[in-house]
Amino acid sequence: MESDLITGNLRMEDIINLDESKAMKLFKNRFKRYKKLVEKIGDEAAFEKMMEKYPEQQKALMGTFIDNNTLAQGFKKASPLLGLMGFVMEVVDISQNGTDAALEIQRVCPVLSIAKEYGFEQPCRVFCEMEQEATKRAFPGIKAVILSKQAEGDCVCVFKYERPANKAIASTTQMQSVFTQLLNRVLSLVGLVPNLINIGIKMLKLRRQN
Structure with a gap:
């Protein structure tokens, strides 16, 4: 060595x-x-x-x-x-x-x-x-x-x-990627819920002030 x-x-x-x-x-x-x-x-x-x-x-x-x-x-x-x-x-x-x-x-x-x-x-x-x-x-x-x-x-x-x-590798990877992307999208949307609620609360406060 x-x-x-x-x-x-x-x-x-x-x-x-x-x-x-x-x-x-x-x-x-x-x-x-x-x-x-x-x-x-x-x-x-x-x-x-x-x-x-x-x-x-x-x-x-x-x-x-x-x-x-x-x-x-x-x-x-x-x-x-x-x-x-x-x-x-x-x-x-x-x-x-x-x-x-x-x-x-x-x-x-x-x-x-x-x-x-x-x-x-x-x-x-x-x-x-x-x-x-x-x-x-x-x-x-x-x-x-x-x-x-x-x-x-x-x-x-x-x-x-x-x-x-490589078409064979790409095909298998693409199928896995589509599933992963779909799962990630669902999880991302779920993660957005608290932020959307906060946005809604802030918008309501602005309307009340106006």
Whole structure:
């Protein structure tokens, strides 16, 4: 595992023993490795050097969650793993018009506070940009973009992922979604009742005053 931590790679067999302490070691070692490579061969070459095994790893890890699920379902299932690393995330399904799409919202970025220790103003190049590039190379049909960054003053980091919808998965998900939406609508309407009563009382008071 030590050699994998130095290059920033995470093996499948390491996951079972993963915790925030080991993840932080991985993060710090990636900063160290990237900084040394930049000093030696420049930023672009360093980026590509770090990317050598990344798409293959991404296909194994990420593919486990998204190959037979929508992106949103897969990301939600992967959330506990990211939680072990110190990330706090939410996932929003924005799929429509034949596109499987999701927003990944990161509320807590554990690498944000350590980037400057290694001479980086922000960690995005070493982590998020690399992560998204690896995803696009591992899954050619996926589009991945960064919409906001805590490192640039935004309150959260937001990543958008899109791919053509899998019809079989989409059909099952759509049926579940219709039921969920109907249930949520009923619950929302029930939740409105106290507010509607308050509005009615206030309107009556206004009429009496007039």
